[in-house]
Amino acid sequence: MSHVVVDNPHGLDQQLAALDLNPDGQGGGTGRRYIPPHLRNKEAAKNDSPGWDGGRTNGFVNGFHDNRTNGGFGGRGPPRNDRGFGGYENKDGGWGGAPRDAAYNSFGGRNDRSKSNFFNDRGAGSRGRYERGGFSGGGGGRWAEDSRENDWSKPTAPNERLEHELFSGGNTGINFEKYDDIPVEATGSNCPPHIESFHDVDMGEIIMGNINLTSYTRPTPVQKYAIPIIKIKRDLMACAQTGSGKTAAFLVPVLSQIYADGPGEALQAAKNGGQDNGRYGRRKQYPISLILAPTRELALQIYEEARKFAYRSHVRPCVVYGGADIGQQIRELERGCHLLVATPGRLVDMMERGKIGLDHCNYLVLDEADRMLDMGFEPQIRRIVEQDTMPPKGMRQTMMFSATFPKEIQILARDFLEDYIFLAVGRVGSTSENITQKVVWVEENDKRSFLLDLLNATGKDSLTLVFVETKKGADSLEDFLYREGYACTSIHGDRSQRDREEALNQFRSGRCPILVATAVAARGLDISNVKHVINFDLPSDIEEYVHRIGRTGRVGNLGLATSFFNDKNSNITKDLLDILVEAKQEVPSWLESLAYEHQHKSTSRGGRSKRFSGGFGARDYRQSSGGSGGFAGNRSGRSAGGHGGNRGFGGGGFGGNFYSSDGYGGNYNPSGSVDWWGN
């Protein structure tokens, strides 16, 4: 396999270098209020325009105006808090007995706690039997009749070694201070006001101490809205862009509530665990909170994050997922499990083995919720949530998070939610504008050669994630790159779990700065320093695309995503075009032409995408987004490109650098780059 020599091997380097240039850009335009693309040049949204529909003039909508659901909230019975939780709330403080108003009022900014007080007992010495520290020893499987046991709001003793292990990773010093003008939609009855600071809501000593240790300064946009909603015990369907802090947006308030409310019934159940389970053995565990994720590595990552916020608490997080030694996972569970992160299959296994009971699971989180509810996963989710002992909706609190949420899945999701609040930070399914998206026409036979060109132009210190469509394709591309002398590895579902985790670690650490991956790595994984995502094969649905490229450009950093497009990808043409336009990316003229042809050829699908048929995604924002010059031009990139010199770059050619004469197609704004959603 030969490949064409790169004219200017530094082209991409220059781009990547430029991406790093602007840590403190003045954010030209950050002061302007964001106007969602489909509302630009319009006075008001039409009633049938889903997503960002009417009533948004104040930026934040407190009242119910969800035109998409057409009364969906209305007929679903009284709000949770009006029902007073039946007899559920006051038993052993299971729900803390805090009435809505009390919790609500605590947002009022009359929090007189001084931030310097958190964890000020550091080094103060022993706290009796908890001196071994919250995570590794706390709880320990023994249950003393100690009054402290039911007060989970006070921190356990510090543990220097553990603290160092949990918080030395860095990578969390996220500064979102410039992310002010965010378009946010929050619909549902009695939505609480958002917070501006972690101090605006009483989250307790333990959480505040751990927030300090993680160096979080201010809440990210999704955290500002989700935290108070979760704190007042409301169900939530939350959509926020990739890399915007969703994990902490549920871990922080859920754990805060658990600390405030104490173990409740779960404690007694755990004590009785030995008697409940007969032949299955001892110590069935009754987690108070369950978090479900679609891949094993994501479950592991969420678990690691939960350990941070559980530090110095009585809460013991656990994780269970397939492909790993179940005996070891069971032993970990038996040491105590209050917060469980799991993939569905292994959890069902654990339930059937009598190791896990969901009877007291008051908090259910579906991360990547649209994936968890799609065809492959839905039956397992129903098995876990509806066909076992988990409290029914309305009794438990259910929270769903994702960057994408197709309309049909939203409707399906309502089966699991009660009187929920719908939260959209940024537009549902859109991409971060911090990611420069490039689409290039590359024939199948040229892909490898083209990939080498891109890799050769990439700086040594940056990570490149290459997505392919099949497991076989991943193996074969990894082989190829290895033979070509690149330090690469791969991750896909046919590799052993050990190899998968090893590959991810090697990639994370930079030992293998190139990772070839299938869809297994598309969602949720937070890997710092991924500068470039390459879609060697484009996925067939746009949500997958959004999640894949979201592995870069996280937490305010900039990233680059390059997608190889050819005849095989016609199915994603229109949705891809829409995404590019919305994210103000350069659109190759051939792509516009293709989309135009496609629309006129196949009315059957034209905009009738399986998943976006509800329309809040792909089609609706485009009509008013200004487009980019109509459909003029032919498929120049393709016809002029061929295999020769310019290799199919629409117009721009290949000379100066990879993409276009200015490198960013005129859309890239270095000075304002930290402003994700603004102009």
Add this chain to the structure above:
DNA sequence: AAAAAAC
């Protein structure tokens, strides 16, 4: 058609 997720 493929990917993910239990043994």
